Amino acid sequence: MPAIRLALVPGEPAGVGPELCVRLAQQPRDHELIAFADPDTLQAAAAALALPLRLLEPGQAATRPGDLGLVAVPNPVHPAFGRPDPRNAAAVIAALRDAAAGCLDGRFDGLVTGPVHKAVINEGGIPYSGTTELLAEQAGREVVMMLANDVVRVALVTTHLPLRAVADAITPDALERTLRITDASLRAGFGIAAPVIAVLGLNPHAGEAGHLGREEIDIIEPVLTRLRAEGMQLAGPLPADTAFLPAKLRGFDAVVAMYHDQGLPVLKFSGFETAVNLTLGLPYPRVAVDHGTALELAGKGIADPSSLFAAAQTCARMARLRRTLSA
Structure with a gap:
């Protein structure tokens, strides 16, 4: 049976989401993680944490700490830690929609999401009340x-x-x-x-x-x-x-x-x-962190990754159970 494949979206690129994803990539896992994100943003987060990060093609096996699959969703503006830019709003939403579309068409078994800054998305000209509502509308559920x-x-x-x-x-x-x-x-x-x-x-x-x-x-x-x-x-x-x-x-x-x-x-x-x-x-498991973008902590290496670790573990467990029940 193929490994569980989870789509991972860091969320607001100027917040703690990218560095939490880098920390998650260091952890041993029994599932495949593919980030929908800007590669330069992830690498900047890895450099700030002094942690290894090797971005892989989807399907390429992770063999060491820091390996992370990637579907590139470029940010128009390189984000500064703690300073969100509304010009990146469309990229944040595109990452969420593309990752969710992959879950809907069966390429991924579940979706793990980091924190999104609602006000910045709206300032970028995109009406947005929350990721829960966005995913519900996209799935028609x-x-x-x-x-x-x-x-x-x-x-x-x-x-x-x-x-x-x-x-x-x-x-x-x-x-x-x-x-x-x-x-x-x-x-x-x-x-x-x-x-x-x-x-x-x-x-x-x-x-x-x-x-x-x-x-x-x-x-x-x-x-x-x-x-x-x-x-x-x-x-x-x-x-x-x-x-x-x-x-x-x-x-x-x-x-x-x-x-x-x-x-x-x-x-x-x-x-x-x-x-x-x-x-x-939803027709797939979606699990998110239970905290915000923590802009004041971004790039300092002190953000607690526990919620993202728990989200990935929970999503993988739910996806595995769904697969078993549908077999």
């Missing part, structure tokens, strides 16, 4: 954002919304879609035959029987009842302030939170360095 570490997996019904808008976005359709995609992804991506999912309420104390809000009674509970009748194992709606207690988490395979800051602070506190960001619902 509805997706769910999940963040995960060794302690907990948290999927989100809503993502980057003002808090004022969250309650209106918690609809039966949005909740059901999130639960179905999360359940299917836990089975196909993590090999969990009968996942148990904790579902948080929206309001304090999960609404306190309607005294603190009726979303639990009017929206969340009816969806859970309907999906339980189909065989899904769903606990909730649970008060968010106690659902993450270690004794309770041991009984859950994932937690579905209603909004970004309901679930992610707990996850990041429990292990930010090794947390990863997954896009569930």
Whole structure:
């Protein structure tokens, strides 16, 4: 059976993404890594770290630390560490789209992505709300954002919304879609035959029987009842302030939170360095780092590569499982 092939996109060329990819190239691996990136940017990052980097043709075997496959996506402007240039925005987006296209047509088994600077992409004249949304549109799929570490997996019904808008976005359709995609992804991506999912309420104390809000009674509970009748194992709606207690988490395979800051602070506190960001619902595994471009650290050799290491390992594991299940 051929080795798992992962496409790797560093993200913002002036941030820490390129140097994290250089560090990743030093690690032993049982899969093939092919970066979609500017070769000069990667070499500059390697020089700043005083680490070896040998860029290979796709399919050429990596034989020593620092070997990394490459599909060249040149930057129009050579980036300075910590100083992003909007003129490179199109190259960043092209790298993401080309790598994802390779996953869609079967040339690659999964996609690993570094941090992208949203504001710089938009300043470059490209409307961009996030890589998750870009990949969903390209694949024509509805997706769910999940963040995960060794302690907990948290999927989100809503993502980057003002808090004022969250309650209106918690609809039966949005909740059901999130639960179905999360359940299917836990089975196909993590090999969990009968996942148990904790579902948080929206309001304090999960609404306190309607005294603190009726979303639990009017929206969340009816969806859970309907999906339980189909065989899904769903606990909730649970008060968010106690659902993450270690004794309770041991009984859950994932937690579905209603909004970004309901679930992610707990996850990041429990292990930010090794947390990863997954896009569930795509026809291939996509795993990203759970941190930003860290412009202030770029080129200094002090950025922690743990999240990118975890992203590559997670993506390879998910791709291998998908291959096994489809065989």
